[in-house]
């Protein structure tokens with residue numbers, strides 16, 4: 001199969017990614033193999049290619065926003081009741097209607113957790129992706145950053161599997177979706193909402209889910225005033241969720257094109273990244289990987305406000321002045337990956353509120369160009385690789 005590997009991490013101009021012809025992988029126990037229909041290009045892939053994130057193994061295939069259809073099922077994976085492993089591809093089952101995210105809190109089915117069947121108590125259908133209960137060939141599934149956890153540590157036990165020290169990540173510890181096929185743990189894959197194309201679904205799987213977790217960690221009160229710093233793939237999805245839930249959203253970003261998109265999507269205001277929002281903020285999310293913006297965003301918070309940093313990588317934060325940036329109980333928080341419950345909640349919201357997903361498609365053969373464009377801020381919305 002055709003695939004891309006991170007060979008020599010470094011600036012995109014030095015060609016850190018190389019195209020390769022690899023054997024089609026065989027699904028191991030608990031895994032399914034997907035034929036990849038779309039794979040989003042995330043900033044984290046860029047951090048891996050450029051060496052901001054240290055490689056966990058040589059020649060890894062990046063890509064962790066994968067939409068694909070099952071074409072092989074490994075041992076130990078539960079089959080759908082009417083599947084014998086050889087059924088023809090089927091449409092998304094109509095019975096599995098999306099369900100409200102209400103009540104699907106962290107730990108709502110994850111706490112007890114080890115391995116296959118985690119979350120079995122939830123009794124819910126599509127989108128609640130703590131492992132598709134019973135699969136068949138041809139099922140469309142999504143693959144995200146969190147590839148596996150041990151299910152047994154103190155963090156997993158309290159529903160914080162995103163903090164599991166033994167976790168593995170798609171496209172970092174195991175090969176990801178910049179390829180024609182990928183093998184994944186079935187219980188870490190997601191059912192996907194109907195009404196979106198494969199290309200539109202791909203960015204939901206990291207940009208969408210992690211942005212959603214960052215938004216939740218900002219603890220925006222109902223009807224509150226939210227600042228969003230940076231307006232790329234993740235931010236433009238989180239903003240729509242916040243607006244759908246009644247927030248007044250102020251976007252602060254350097255790109256004039258992104259400011260125009262923000263206003264189009266319903267933001268109350270859009271201004272430069274270092275500008276001031278028109279009113280104090282109850283909460284803010286920093287999506288730009290720019291540490292210089294931390295004190296700027298903290299200073300824009302009202303008393304008791306929270307700044308949530310969304311990225312996996314951030315340039316250095318300059319010294320903070322306690323009185324200006326933190327006193328009056330302002331909080332500064334990071335976001336680390338996501339739990340499967342976060343993913344399920346976000347995909348359920350996406351099923352209920354049709355999110356506008358801005359996609360820039362690239363052929364798989366142009367993955368290096370897509371990452372180069374992302375590095376140079378030439379991508380509008382989310383870049384997505386199509387086979």
Ligand SMILES: [Zn+2]
Nearest residue numbers: 151153156164
């Ligand atoms: Zn764990």
Ligand SMILES: [Zn+2]
Nearest residue numbers: 042044206207
């Ligand atoms: Zn990502």
